[in-house]
Amino acid sequence: MGGKGWFLLKLLMFQGLFTSRLQDPGFDFFYFVLQWPGAYCDTKRACCYPTTGKPAADFGIHGLWPNYNDGSYPSNCDPDSEFDPAEISDLVSTMQTKWPTLSCPSNNGSKFWEHEWEKHGTCSESVMDQHKYFENTLALRDRVNLLQILQDAGINPDDEFYDLQDIKNAIKDGTGFTPVIHCNKDPEKNSQLHEIFFCVDTSGTEFIECPIIPRDRCPSKLQFAMF
Template identity: 60%
Template sequence: MKSKCSILIHIVLLQCLVVLVASQGFDFFYFVQQWPGSYCDTEQSCCYPTTGKPAADFGIHGLWPNYNDGSYPSNCDPNSPFSPSEISDLQSSMQRSWPTLACPSSDGQQFWSHEWEKHGTCSESVLDQHAYFESALGLKQKVNLLQALTSSGITPGGSYSLTSIKDAITDAVGYTPWIECNKDSSGNSQLYQIYLCVDTSGSDLIKCPVFPHGACSSEIEFPSF
C-alpha cells in the first residue's frame, strides 16, 4: 500500500511540475499593435466601443508570450480568470490605448478577458494580471508607431512600399518589426498589425528571435480611419 501511495504521489508531483513548467516557460513576447482603419474597412467591418470611436492611432492587440521556435503557450491557467477589479485603475488608459472594435459594441472587458486568459496567464510567473496590462500600456507609450511613420512621410490615406514602412519603424525604435497585412473590402492589401519583440520582463524591446509566418504585398495601403 505504501509503495502504491508513493507512486501516486510521485505521479501527481510530476504532473504538477509539467503544468508549472508549461505555464512559466517562454522566451519572449510579441507586442502587437493594430491599425483601426484596416480592421474596420474589411468586408466584416467593425463596431466602435460603447465609449465612442477610438482615436486614429494604433491600438494594442496584445502582449503574447512566445517560444524561440515560433510556437507559443496559451490558456495556461484556467484558475486565473480575468478580474476587472484588478485593473480598475488602468481602465481609462485601456479604453484609450487598447480599444475593442469587435461587434457587437462593448466596453472592452471581453477583449481584455480573452487576452489575459489566452496569453497573459502564460506569463504569470513574471507578470500578475495588473502588471501584465500595465506593461502593455507602458510599451504603447514607449513605441509611438504612428509618429514613427508620419515622421517619415507615411500617413493614413496613402499607399506605400512595405520596405519604407519597415525602415521607418526600425529607424524610430531600433528594431525591425514584422508587418501583418489584411485585405480591404475590395481585396487590396493593407497595413493591419505591427509586431515588435519584448524581453520576458515585458519592458524592453529586443531583436525578434523569430517572425510569424505570412507575407504582405510589396506595396500596401495605409487606410484612413
C-alpha cells in the same frame, strides 16, 4: 562524504534547481502587437466602435503574447486564473484609449481584455500578475509612437499605397527595432497595413530584436487606410 556533507550537497542542488525554475518563465519572448483601426474596420466583417465612442485614429494595442523560439506559443495556461476587472480598475480609462475594442456588438472592452488575459496573460504569470500584465503592456505602448514615426517619414493614413520596405525602415529607424508587418484585405481585396509586431524580453518590459523573424504577411506595396 559524511551524512552532513551529503545533506548540504543535496540542499545546494535543490536550491539551484529551485532558483533555475524561478528564473525560467516558461517561454522565450513576447510579441507585442499593435493594430491600425482603419484596417480592422475596412473589411467585409467591418467593426463596431466601443460604447465609449470612436477610438482615436492611432495604433491600438492588440496584445502581449508569450512565444517560444521554435515559432510555437503557449495559450490558456491557467483556466483558474479568471479575468477580474476589479484588479485593473485604475487602468481602465487608459486602456479604453490605448487598448480599445473594435469587435461587434459594441462593448466597453472588457471582453477583449478578458480574452487577452486568459489566452495569453495566464501564460506569463510566472513573471507578472494580472495588473502587471496590463500595466506593462500599456507602458510598452507609451514607448512606441508608431503613427508619428510613420508620418515623420511621409507615410500617412490617407488610403494611399506605400512600399513595405519603406514602412519597415521608418519603424526600424524610429524605434531601433525591426518590426514584423501583417496585412489584411479590404472589400476590394487591397492589402492594407493592419498589425505591427515587436519582440519583448521575458520580463515584459524591454524591446529586443526578435529571436525568430516570421515572414511579413504583406505584398511589397500596401495601403495605409484612413480611419
